[in-house]
Amino acid sequence: MVDSPPTIYDVAARAGVSTATVSRALNSLASVRPSTRAKVMAAMEELEFVPNVVARGLSSGKHWILGLVFTRAVVEGNPLAHDSDTLVVEEASLLYTDIVIRGAEMRAAELGYSLLLSSADENHPSGMTSMLSLTGTVDGLILLDRVLREEDVAYLARRIPVVLLAGQGDSPSAVTVRVDNQHAMRSLAEHLVRVHGVTRAGFVTGSNESPDSVARGDAFRSAIEEFGGTIADVDFLEADWTSAGGEAVMAARMQRSDPLPEAFACANDQTAVGVIYALNAGGLKVPEDLVVTGFDDISLTRYFNPPLTTIRQSGSILGQVAVDALVAMLDDAEDVKRTIVLPTELVVRGSCGCVEDIEPRPAMAEVIILKSEVG
Amino acid sequence: MVDSPPTIYDVAARAGVSTATVSRALNSLASVRPSTRAKVMAAMEELEFVPNVVARGLSSGKHWILGLVFTRAVVEGNPLAHDSDTLVVEEASLLYTDIVIRGAEMRAAELGYSLLLSSADENHPSGMTSMLSLTGTVDGLILLDRVLREEDVAYLARRIPVVLLAGQGDSPSAVTVRVDNQHAMRSLAEHLVRVHGVTRAGFVTGSNESPDSVARGDAFRSAIEEFGGTIADVDFLEADWTSAGGEAVMAARMQRSDPLPEAFACANDQTAVGVIYALNAGGLKVPEDLVVTGFDDISLTRYFNPPLTTIRQSGSILGQVAVDALVAMLDDAEDVKRTIVLPTELVVRGSCGCVEDIEPRPAMAEVIILKSEVG
DNA sequence: GGCTACATTGTAAGCGGTTACAGGGCTGTA
């Protein structure tokens, strides 16, 4: 803080060479005589020289930083939400997003990149400008859970490589990485109908702007119908990804006189936990009276009572693949725009009425389905 | 991607002024004639000009980026760990750290900063160099959970403002923000002994390098002794912050013939969940046969059966305060080095045998204890 | 020994802004 850090000029002076030579020695690209290189290295050592990444970025155009933008959930109108904003954030925290972020950070670090986090308030998507200004800082952008409208994505993608993480959307303007919600909900529906004889089912959504939530709801509904079941409108409940949200909507649902369906699938595990709690509070037992399932397979929920039947997806792999895709775009700008779909797996546990057998989970097949799209 | 984005030169040319004027109009500091400013603004509008943050950073020295460094837990030797690295990460994910990160990001965004994430492998702390190179990119650094040794912190702090987040440590070279582990564990011990008549207790650690884990263990032990109880060495179990870890060590403990203590406090909630699972699997009931408590109060665990008695701390406030402290240092470099201790709160629920009353949690006192230290 | 060719190294022009300093235009006053 006191004295400004040594620059390439200081090193050059100390080693008795020009800055160009120091730069070449640093990047070890061009030819530098071994003895010269040694002198330079020694000088750098003595001065504790650390190259300035920003200056390097300015002149080379490469910043070794990847941006990751996610929506900051602002839970409003939730009857169980606490009034302090802070607590609301807290409540909505520990979501699947965090695992994705970790996976992305890990892979980015392996490839030599840093991750720049940037959240966009979900109700206040003025974020376009802030996103544009990231443009100068990062080499590429990963957008979680549909932060922008397609037109904005297209606009952004013209300035900088973009990877989209979410939902159904196969954006024409960017690479999309998503999880196979379709297949996931279909296998769940099949299990519920075939094995547990479910005929009337229900669904509890995440936040209703989320493409993942929408995709899961839609897929579940059509799958249930495909297998001969039904979902009444009154059993399609809108929550907000949180346990408190799940609890609230289920408590409200139980106030109604309509008979409950035989099963509720939830858009994520946290929601399922809240739903089960509300059911228990109302005197109903899971899975005896009603089946409840989740989505994500966050590690905690298999310790629940009953252990949660859910869909397993690997958030960290999702994050990693997103980074890989982005870096591939950086290395080869002409890379085709495409959609990458990651596999999911039905994990059957106690909450649907199956045996409560918690075996060490087998490694999920790391197969990545590549679906080439018309660029 | 095609054509390079417009620069200040383009704007200047289009507006018929010099770049200096454009810059002044941009930063609205110096005096610019309204009519001139309008011309400039119009030109920026037409060109869709977005100032290049990197160039701005290079010349002004201010980057509007804060770095946050955390340890990436690498769970090894855990009998329940899965062999795929990815899964290990997954398992260890969804930790308290994530909430802290969110809180930090949120506050940073409010103040106009971005957050640059950087993880340091906990077994491979060669991270010093990478941290040093961040020096050029970020304006300040937040170090989670003691990433570096004190001497390295001191070294780093000489180059860039540093805020430490963790444990006991009142580092002489940086601002420290931590949670009041001492008070937390003391109130927990007091509750267990006074209310539940516990005389023999146990503790399950997080990862043993973590200062938070160490602080909690030490504080719990001395508090238990202060209130007349004891902790046998055989009941001080080493886990790794994860549910699987808690499950594993408790399962191992149950193999031994030594009688179990009446209560186990765990270093975090996830661990407690695993511990309870192992106890149940061994035929013991919580809280009837044994009391188990957690730490953090992550939102899910109050939906557990039994709901977890735990210590509530606000991770997002922790993150926010860290950012506030860091920004304060940036604004006033002469700010005194000090330690900020955040309050905790004992949350009594079912797992210690108290009534299972889940009331909406009251907002935690936002009082921040400032402890001035000799700089 | 003189010349060519390649390996090294130096010079200097950016990268896209900020900002100290200088200069031009106006207004007010003597």
Place this chain on the structure above:
DNA sequence: TACAGCCCTGTAACCGCTTACAATGTAGCC
């Protein structure tokens, strides 16, 4: 009318590093 003084605006250096191009040194060859 001349000049001091304030407003605005322009010029150009600089932030720290990369790199095209020029310059130098040296080795190989006739």
